[in-house]
Amino acid sequence: MTVDFRSLAPAELAPYIQHTKIGTGITRDEMTAHVQEAVQYGFNAAMVPGSWVKLTADILAGTGIEVASALDFPAVGCMTSAGKAAEAAELVRLGATQIDIGVQVGWLKSGDFDGFREDIAGVVRAAGVPIKVMLELPLLNDQEKETAVELAIEAGARYLKNASSGAVETASPASVRYLVERAPEGVLVKASGAITGYEQTISLLEAGAVCVGTSAGIQIMQNIDGAKSY
Template sequence: MADTDFASLSSRELAPYIQHTKISVGITRDEIIAHAQEAVEYGFGAAMVPGSWVKTVADTLKGTGVPVATALDFPTVGVTSSAGKAAEATELVRLGADQIDIGVQIGWLKSGDFHAFRDDIAGVVNAAGVPIKVMLELPLLTEDEKKAAIELSLEAGVSYLKNASSGAIETASPANIRYLVERSPEVVLVKASGGIKNRDQVVELLQAGAACAGTSAGIEIITNSTSSETASY
């Protein structure tokens, strides 16, 4: 991936790096089906949708090869009990989710409850059995807390590290993407999230190591020094 000239790629060639996202309030059935169909039409890497629409989208995308992504303990992160989070992850996979973004217990981390922080994530990883992406909210953490959050997330068995849950926390920066990539083993991807609104941002994040790109309107980026994957927003 490091040898790819992302700036020279056409929109169609960039599409597989993008996870098409629709998470707004009041989405109708027709809108969510159209969203899923757009993911196929334009060649996006995945369709990210609310948990309540996972089954509908999974049915729509069946046989297309486009993964279904969703999120839990979101948009306000760290408010769901560990047992509730694991149970919801199990149900989302049953309904057809192929990957799940999760909020993490930043308050527990800041309180020094490191084992609880790790076990909360591990409970979802073990219950789901699909790639789990942790939304680390890096701008809210001290340097020591960032390092601890990464280490504990990796111990929990996550497949992706994510800089933030949304643009409300951070506009995704190449610096934070490189920060995560440099601290991740090759088997763990890094997702860039927040305020990604144009092609230049997408290319810049991909060049920082990204493998998928996004905005609240419908895309997101994942990064790793060696891998090309897609992510959600």
């Protein structure tokens, strides 16, 4: 069934947004407020650093809202594969229900395709929850993009992501469509990267993303009625 995203009220659009707060020096009070906002607005998930997963899981218990975290991020591709897998298992033990992971872009560009694939597969096996793979498409040439997508799917990725953050790419419908066109049944697409407005969010969902990750979720919610008036 096709969804008319532009007709959705704020409460109907919120479940497509993963409410994100990743950074240095976040206090307990700030993180608690962030997670409570996810409940208040009915967002799809609260995306938080690993150090705050347990707090987030405790607050979200029984709400149905996903507890999401990211690893090998923001310095993408710097962790060892064993360390990444171990951290994934620990995040799940603490309550994470989804994990976004960085990929080894340097290995891909060096032709170490087996290493690139196994780096992802090790996390998939260790976690046992949906893994979202941040492919960093703007850093890859055309052939590398195709290879990265194929290897991520072979490794068991549940979601493909265009990029890790706005530092790599401002999420675009073109990047989302690129992934949607290559994703087999059962593999979904998440959009990420400098998503700050209603129109941009709608365009990404219309392109085929099943969710968007953004730290501007509340701003988007509060501007829906104004955006629709134009």
